[in-house]
Amino acid sequence: LIRGDLSDVRRDGIFVRGEGDNFRVAKINCYNSTKEIGGCDLVIIAVKATSNSDLVDLVPPLLRERTMLLTLQNGLGNDEFLAEHFGAERVMGGLCFIALNRISRTEIERYAYGHVVLGEFGRASQPRTREVAAEINRAGVQCTVTEDLALERWRKLIWNIPFNGLSIVAGGIDTAAIVGDKDLRHATLALMDEVITAANKCGHVLPRDAWREHMERSEKMGPYKPSTLLDWEAGRPLEIEPMWGEPLRRAVAAGGQMPRTEIIYTLLKQLDKARQTQ
């Protein structure tokens, strides 16, 4: 399903370039309505979470009795949204540890190799989880299976909460600018520590040094613009609730605090609101 750019993609395909091989996917099976697509074995959900309400109408034409719904969206709350509307047993979640940007309607720029982690919503992995992961690996993308999707979602937030947030509220800067500035780096580590503490408070046990792999990856990443910064620069809505709002609400509900995250959440909402009313 491609809602906006269908004719461009049908005509040109998709170009992928950057780190690793440059290539073009010439012929893409794409459609502009889910009715046209019809029943599927697997539906991969990659819309911005700000469009989740559209899914209520978009998804039903795709559903057969055992159709799997795999959300690759960021943050917290998307699995629950799908479970509530289409049944928990359908829902799988995936985390994309990637560094790529869609730079035009038909071009994707890739800055580093990445990987995907798959899991089941609210239960351990199933035979189908491993089958889907194997399919993704066959397509050339490294994919592993987790027994605890919720834990991995929190683990990914260790990166997203500071980097996606600071990149916008610090005035539109990339990961290299954040990692390279003493104070922003300190703020990043403090935010990472907040996320780890909040996850633990919510019963998802992350080690105290879970920030380390994220910092090391960020240092190797070069000047990368987080997806939220690209959204901001392009005037698109920001995925504020799944990435900052929902983790904060869960931490507070569990008796925790995320003071730095809360400030960033508040600033992002204000910046987003001011832009929409311009």
Place this chain on the structure above:
Amino acid sequence: LIRGDLSDVRRDGIFVRGEGDNFRVAKINCYNSTKEIGGCDLVIIAVKATSNSDLVDLVPPLLRERTMLLTLQNGLGNDEFLAEHFGAERVMGGLCFIALNRISRTEIERYAYGHVVLGEFGRASQPRTREVAAEINRAGVQCTVTEDLALERWRKLIWNIPFNGLSIVAGGIDTAAIVGDKDLRHATLALMDEVITAANKCGHVLPRDAWREHMERSEKMGPYKPSTLLDWEAGRPLEIEPMWGEPLRRAVAAGGQMPRTEIIYTLLKQLDKARQTQ
């Protein structure tokens, strides 16, 4: 001493307008060097703290044996700076609870009546403190004396740390926009609470509800732009260290934390730095 706008002020005087009487001070005794001014009884220091290093050369021509130095600057560290360079016994500090902006070289717009609180650096009030306060009262500005200048400086930060900070990092908004938004208001109260906790940690005992008078005043104030926001909009340097850096350092040195203040401090430094390198 007027360094930049001397000829304008000599020609036009200063216009004061807004809340209360509009009036013009036609003849102002102003000079462009402190050597021209010579020895004084009282030197009122109203430069931006970012220009403090200039004072090392500017102040000495004004000093007689008993010359008083009264800093009306915001934040922490200015009293100490003067004490270190010119002797602690000379130093008095004043806090301006005002709502006014200099909107051009010769015009001042006033949004509300305000008052000034005077105190001695590092000691209780002296006969001279009350004499200076009486002089300011005679000039038509309500002025009271405090026995504890350091405490009052912290009390003023309860307002400046949230409002001056948020007005910039939330995208250039006035006090009414902050007070009127549920989340920004919540952030403001959380920041106020941080300041009160930090002050207490540093031995300056403020009541837990010391935020209340500040919020009430802000609600009456209307759409006021804090001085730091005006500096930001005009491309002038920001008084970041006295208003955020120094309180944070003192709180941390006393074993406290100001996580929200720290994020705002970091963002302001980054925004200021990015602008200077543009």
